[in-house]
Amino acid sequence: MVDDTPIIITSTNRFGIDIEDADSTPADPFALLGMWLPDNTDDLRPLMTLSTHGPDGYPDSRHLLLSAFDGESLHFHTDARTRKAAELEADGRVSLAIVWVVEGRQLTVAGDAVRVPATEAALAYAKRSRYLQLLAWLNTAEMAQLTRDERVAAWNRWSDEHPADPLETPATWVGYRVVPHRLTFWRGDADGPSNRVEYTRTGDGWDVARLPG
Numbered sequence: 001m002v003d004d005t006p007i008i009i010t011s012t013n014r015f016g017i018d019i020e021d022a023d024s025t026p027a028d029p030f031a032l033l034g035m036w037l038p039d040n041t042d043d044l045r046p047l048m049t050l051s052t053h054g055p056d057g058y059p060d061s062r063h064l065l066l067s068a069f070d071g072e073s074l075h076f077h078t079d080a081r082t083r084k085a086a087e088l089e090a091d092g093r094v095s096l097a098i099v100w101v102v103e104g105r106q107l108t109v110a111g112d113a114v115r116v117p118a119t120e121a122a123l124a125y126a127k128r129s130r131y132l133q134l135l136a137w138l139n140t141a142e143m144a145q146l147t148r149d150e151r152v153a154a155w156n157r158w159s160d161e162h163p164a165d166p167l168e169t170p171a172t173w174v175g176y177r178v179v180p181h182r183l184t185f186w187r188g189d190a191d192g193p194s195n196r197v198e199y200t201r202t203g204d205g206w207d208v209a210r211l212p213g
């Protein structure tokens with residue numbers, strides 16, 4: 001029998017609301033961010049670009065799912081054997097970017113990525129779709145060398161042998177949270193110039209600046 005359950009592999013930008021008065025600047029950037037982002041329980045997660053520092057000095061970017069926003073940091077999960085994980089161990093300074101193409105919004109963040117405890121990462125793993133749980137077990141360097149047919153066969157075999165729901169958390173599963181020190185909210189405007197509101201962390205609060213698009 002064909003399983004026609006949709007596989008959630010990717011993400012969406014359909015979410016979030018904005019403040020009604022675009023001229024007002026909430027004192028707390030996280031209050032605004034909380035409005036722009038979907039609820040953490042939404043299965044379709046936002047896609048964000050994560051840029052790290054490569055050892056060769058070049059920025060290194062890739063897209064990840066935003067697993068959750070806890071009110072003051074942005075969480076993502078990955079494999080401890082990846083290049084990004086090695087780069088983050090050497091230098092936790094990162095940049096994030098999320099775009100809302102339809103709504104005409106963008107968020108860019110500069111901040112510091114911090115590893116979350118394994119117990120916390122395991123809770124996030126258990127909430128991922130079965131497809132993504134399998135991916136965390138099976139997206140290995142060895143698997144990458146196989147042909148597509150071999151990869152699909154190995155995937156199905158492993159899945160059949162491991163029906164548990166949720167699967168056990170792989171030891172290679174790691175989570176990070178990014179603590180922002182700068183957040184820049186960009187709003188497009190079909191009737192005029194785009195506009196940005198930028199928050200930079202000070203000792204105990206935020207400096208707020210209006211910037212051109």
Ligand SMILES: Cc1cc2nc3c(=O)[nH]c(=O)nc-3n(C[C@H](O)[C@H](O)[C@H](O)COP(=O)(O)O)c2cc1C
Pocket residue numbers: 009010011047060061062063064065066076077078079082083084085
């Ligand atoms: C839509 C989409 C979602 C992705 N989500 C994740 C994710 O949440 N975690 C992850 O480690 N990789 C994710 N990836 C794969 C990464 O972009 C990247 O290829 C992989 O993590 C290896 O990156 P690295 O070699 O730079 O460390 C996603 C890719 C796409 C296109």
